[in-house]
Amino acid sequence: MSVLITGGSGILGTELKKVFPDVIAPTHKELDICDKNSVFDFFKKKDIDLVIHAAAVTKVRLCEENRELAMNVNVNGTRNLVDAIIEFKKKTRFIYISTACVFDGHSGMYKEKSIPYPENFYALTKLLGEYEVKKLNNYLIVRTNFVSKQKWPYPKAFTDRFGTYLFSNQVAEGLKEVENANLKGFVHIVGDRKISMFEIAKMTTPEVLPMTINEYSGPRLTMDMTLDTECWKKYSISL
């Protein structure tokens, strides 16, 4: 089976490449998803059975400050992949990595059928990407939240923002499992407990300091990113 991973150099993509051996994972430079001609050319030439689309502009502040870039990559880039499949490879299966941030983050524990209401531009573009993917026949939209096992990249972490977090390698393994089960539609790949960003940061970086949203200035953030699932099992977070 021929598998294309976009965003293969990213936090999740790096783990996906370990879980799905022998994938085709072009770098951003080799295949810019915003370049429609290159994307169409790629799909015209290559037989791809499965796309795992993990490429995105993921930084909330950057998406807010450069909305054109965020729209281009997260929405138009997704559209290019989808339209190329519709044009050349109608049977190709498509897995889109979406986010818990499509929900408003006020109540938490959102299920697959809960209604999205994004808080910021990043989340809006990810939701618009979901709608692009829904044009396909064979798709799976995976909403999740994860962090890398590497050192926490900031000196502080929020005690009042929550998720049903997993580490990125666990999400990659979960993705392999949902793919083997041939799920379709929407699925949430989630941890089995609600934890704060501070708690998860401490697991890899004991010296990380606590902070609250009151110390933050910037785009609106999704506060409670916890997800529930009615379509799949939950995973236990572990390093």
Ligand SMILES: NC(=O)c1ccc[n+]([C@@H]2O[C@H](COP(=O)([O-])OP(=O)(O)OC[C@H]3O[C@@H](n4cnc5c(N)ncnc54)[C@H](OP(=O)(O)O)[C@@H]3O)[C@@H](O)[C@H]2O)c1
């Ligand atoms: N991290 C999270 O907490 C989280 C949670 C839920 C869902 N997600 C979603 O999961 C996916 C992966 O997230 P991540 O944190 O692993 O992302 P990441 O580390 O920020 O990596 C993003 C990847 O996208 C690539 N990329 C960006 N623009 C591109 C373009 N125009 N053409 C081709 N590739 C491009 C990047 O390549 P370069 O670096 O070379 O530009 C990089 O490989 C994303 O779709 C994200 O929205 C993330």
